[in-house]
Amino acid sequence: MNGAEALIETLAGCGVDVCFANPGTSEMQLVAAIDQQHGMRAILGLFEGVVTGAADGYGRMADKPAATLLHLGPGLANGLANLHNAKRAGSPIINIVGDHATYHLQYNSPLTSDLEGVARPMSHWLKVSRSERDLAQVGAEAWSVASSYPGKIATVVTPANHAWNEGSAPVAVAAILAPANVPEGAIKDAAEALGAADGSKAIFLGGRALREGALTQAGRIAAATGARLICETFPTRLERGAGRVAVERLPYFGEQGEEYLKDFKTIVFCGSEPPVSFFAYPGKPSWLSPEGARLVRLASMEEEAEDALTRLADELGAPAEPALVQEATRPAEVEGKLDPTKLGAVIGAMMPENAIVSDEAATGGLMIFPATAGAPMHDWMTLTGGAIGQGLPLATGAAVACPDRKVLALQADGSGMYTLQALWTMARENLDVTTIILNNGSYAILNIELMRVGVQNPGPKALSMLDLRNPALDWVALSEGMGVPAKKAETVAELHEALAEALAHKGPRLIEAIL
C-alpha cells in the first residue's frame, strides 16, 4: 500500500466521506487512492475557492470535517480566503495539499513556493509528512485536530513521493479531544452578574451557542433574569425560526453596534468575544461594549456552549420553559417592482420548512433576515470572516452535507463573481440549491463606506471602482453557461413564480433578482 492509499483509508476510517477536490499532477496518487476508497465521495470544484468554501459549508452542517484536495502552494493560495472564513467560523476542515517530491524541491521548478508559508496564516495546525509511513499518521492527527470543538483547519502537506512510495499502512482512528467545559467559577460569575438586580443585562451569543439546544438554555436564562439575547453580527450557523428561541442581531456598523449596546450594565459572553467594529473609521469606536459595563465571559468559542448555558440556567434556578420563543409569522403580501424590502417579504413568505440559508446578500439583503424571523425553522449561515466569495461555495457544501434539505443561497452580485464557478459544481452534483442573486450592479456597501471613512464628493474614477455596470453582468447567461437553469426577476410576481418553481423541484436553480 502506498502512502496516498494509507492516508485516504485512514481518513475514511475516521469517517471522512467527502473530498472536495481540485487536484493537479502532484496529487495524482491521491486521486487514485480516493478512486479506490469506497464510501469517499469526490466532488470537483473548478476553482480552489469553491473547494475550501464548500468544505466550510459541509463542516458547518455536518459537524465533521470533509477533506479538500489542493495543488501545491498556488492551489492552496487560491483557497485561502475561504479558509480564512472557515477558520473564523470554527469549521472543521482537513486540507490535503500535494507538494513536489521531497528530493525535487531543491530544483526550484516553476510551481515551487513556500508552501508552509502559504498554509500557516489560515491553518490552525499544519504538518508535513516525514515519510510514506508517516503520512497516514499525520492524516489521523489532522482529523483529530480538525474535529476538536468547535472545529479547526488542519493542513496536511503531502510530498508526492510520500504519496507514491509503497510500504505504508493505515493507522487506527485517532482520538478527538473532548470539548472543554467551562470551569465552575465561570458559571458562578455569570450567575452572580445576571442575578444582580440593577440595570439591563444581555447574553451575547456566538459560535455554537447559536444552535437550538444552546438557545433553549439561553431562553431559560432569559426567563429567569430578563436578560436580552443578542447574537453576533455574523453567525456561523444560527438555528432560528418559529418555535425556537429568538435572538436579536447586533448591527453591522460599529457606531450602530455601540448605540445598540450602550444601555447594558451587564453583558455575559458565550461562544464569542466582546464585539468590535468590523473596520476602523476615523473618529469611530473599535470597541463596542459600553464603558463601565460588567463584561463576563461565560464561555469562549472553544468551550462547550450548550453545557455552559445549561449549567448557568440551572444555577439560576431557571424554569424549564424558555422565554423569547419565536412565534410563527409571515410577512404581508407585497406586489410591484422588486426592492430590498419586497425581496425580503417574498422570501419570508415562501421560506420552506427546514431550509438552510447561505447569506452573502450584503446590503441588498438586509431586509431578508428580519422578514424570515417567523418562518419555519431553518439554519442561517453568514460570512464569518468577511472574505467575500463565500456564499455560493458554502451553499454547495451545505447541500452535500444535507441532501434532504433545501439550500437557499442569498448572494450579492459583486461577491458572487468571486467564486461563481460553484454553480458548475451545483449542476454537476445536482445539488438542491436555489441561488438568488441580488443584482444591484454595484459593490453597494463600498459606496456607503467611502462616505464613512470621510471621502467627500468622490469623482467618477472612484465611483467606477465600486460599480459593476458597464457592462451589466447577465447572471442568467453566467448560470446557464455552467449548467444551472436560471430566470430573471424584476417584479414580485416574477420572483414568486421563479421561486415557487425552484422550491417545488430538486436540483439547482438560479434567480437573478434585479434591485
Add this chain to the structure above:
Amino acid sequence: MNGAEALIETLAGCGVDVCFANPGTSEMQLVAAIDQQHGMRAILGLFEGVVTGAADGYGRMADKPAATLLHLGPGLANGLANLHNAKRAGSPIINIVGDHATYHLQYNSPLTSDLEGVARPMSHWLKVSRSERDLAQVGAEAWSVASSYPGKIATVVTPANHAWNEGSAPVAVAAILAPANVPEGAIKDAAEALGAADGSKAIFLGGRALREGALTQAGRIAAATGARLICETFPTRLERGAGRVAVERLPYFGEQGEEYLKDFKTIVFCGSEPPVSFFAYPGKPSWLSPEGARLVRLASMEEEAEDALTRLADELGAPAEPALVQEATRPAEVEGKLDPTKLGAVIGAMMPENAIVSDEAATGGLMIFPATAGAPMHDWMTLTGGAIGQGLPLATGAAVACPDRKVLALQADGSGMYTLQALWTMARENLDVTTIILNNGSYAILNIELMRVGVQNPGPKALSMLDLRNPALDWVALSEGMGVPAKKAETVAELHEALAEALAHKGPRLIEAIL
C-alpha cells in the same frame, strides 16, 4: 495631504500610471487618492486573481510596474497565485494592500489575518508603513525594488490610519538600481567553452535573453560557433516571428527534455538556470542537463542578458549578421472539423502583425506555437509559474500596456475557468483582446499525468476529477454574460470566419473552439 494621497502622488511621480484594483473598505482613502491623481488609470477587476495577473501582463509588456490595490490578507491571498507566476516571470509589480488601522488590529475583527505572512511567499520585498509620513517613502522604495532588473514583486502594506491621517507629503522619485552586468570572467568562460571545438553546443536562453535585441546577439554567437539556441519551456516574453532570430523550445515533459539535451557537450545559460523537470515522477529525472556536459552560466535571470550576449559575441569575434533568422512562412490551408493541428494552422495563417499572445492553451494548444513560428513578428507570453488561471488576466494587462496591438489569448477551458472574470474587465475597458477558448471538456494534461505517475486503470471517480463535462461549459454564454461578444467554432471555416471578424475590429471577442 493624507498618507494615501502622498503615496499615490509619489507613485505617479515615479511613472506608475495604471492601478489594477479590487478595493474594500480599508482601501477607500486610496481609492479617493487615485481618483484625484491625474494620469493614473484605475482598472477594476472582479476578482483579485484578475488584478494581479493583469499587473503581470502589463509589467511584461510595459517593462515598468503597475500598481495593484488589494483588500487585506484575504484579498491579497486571492491574488497570490498570479503573483507567483509574476514572480517567476520577473515581472515588476507594486502591490498596495490595505490593512486595518494599526490601533484596530488588537481587536482581531473578522477580516484580521497575518497579512505579512500571506504576502511573504509571493513577494520579493515587503514593507509595512510605520506612519502616514512613512507611507510615501515606502511606496518610493517599492517602486525602486519593483523596477530593478528584470522586475520584482514589491508589496506595500498600508494601515488605514496611515492612509487617512493628514501631514504627509510625496517624496522624490527614487533611484532604480542599474541592471547588474556580468563580470568579465563570465564572458571569458563562456567564450572559451563555446570556442572549444569538440561536441555540440547550445545556448540556453530565458528571461530577458528572449527579447529581440538579446536574441540578435545570440544569433551572432550561433553564426560564430554553430551553437544551437534553446529557449526555456515557459518564457516570460519571447519576441519571435519572421525576421527575428529563432529559438528551439525545450519540451515540457522531463524525459523529453532530457532526451532533447542529451547530446550536448557544452551548454551556456543566459537568463535562466539549467532546466529541471516541472514535476517529479517515479523513476524519472528531475535534472535535465546531460551528465558530464560542461554547464556555464553566462548570466542569471537578474543579470543584464543583452549586454552579456553582446560582449560574448564580440569576444568571439562574431559577425554582425545573426544566424538562425526565421523566414516568413505560413501553414498550409486546412479544412474540416477542428482539431489541435488545424487550430494551430488557422492561427498560424491568420496571426496579425505585431500581435501579443497570452498562451495558456495547455495540451490543446501544443500545435499553435510551431505553426506560428514564421508568422509576422509577435510576442509570446507563457505560464511562467505553473499556477493556472493566468492567461485571461495576463492578456488583459498586456492590452492595457499596448493599446495599439492586438492581443490573442489562447486559453484552455479548465484553466480559463479559474479567472474567467477577466472577460468583464476586457469588456469594460474595451480592450483589444481576442480570446480563443480551447474547449476539450477536460483537464486533459491530468489524464496524461495520471498515467505518468504510474496510476493504472483509473476508475470513474478518478476520471471524474479530471473531467469538465457533465455539464459542459458554454463559453459563449459565459462570455456574453460578462459583455464580451462570443462565437462557437467547431470547424475550420467557422473559426476562420470568427477570427477574421475579431481581427478586423478593435475590442474584445471570444471564440469557443471545440476540440
